[in-house]
Amino acid sequence: LIACAKNKMLSSIKRNSPIPQSDEDASLIADTDDAEEKIRLELFKNAMEQCLSPLERSALSLYMTGMSYRSIASRLGVNEKSVDNAVSRARKKLKNKFGGV
Numbered sequence: 001l002i003a004c005a006k007n008k009m010l011s012s013i014k015r016n017s018p019i020p021q022s023d024e025d026a027s028l029i030a031d032t033d034d035a036e037e038k039i040r041l042e043l044f045k046n047a048m049e050q051c052l053s054p055l056e057r058s059a060l061s062l063y064m065t066g067m068s069y070r071s072i073a074s075r076l077g078v079n080e081k082s083v084d085n086a087v088s089r090a091r092k093k094l095k096n097k098f099g100g101v
Helices: 002-015 023-031 035-051 054-064 069-076 080-097
Strands: none
Touching: 035 054, 035 080, 054 069, 054 080, 069 080
């Protein structure tokens, strides 16, 4: 089960697909009938909260929803390079947390 959750997280990070991360998205976890999916989402959410800085968490969350670096930078009040660095650091930290390459 843990290996499955780890692989799901890494695949999501690599594909940049949206994964629930905010309080309002907690309802998505509650609405999921698949117990394994709930566990994967909770593991990912907890990893983001524990491993990432607030900027990394915000930048990665917005990036995973499909926003451009320019849009993220504008929304967070930082420059695009800061967003690029934050997303890169976040991805690296999460890959290390879940045993990625």
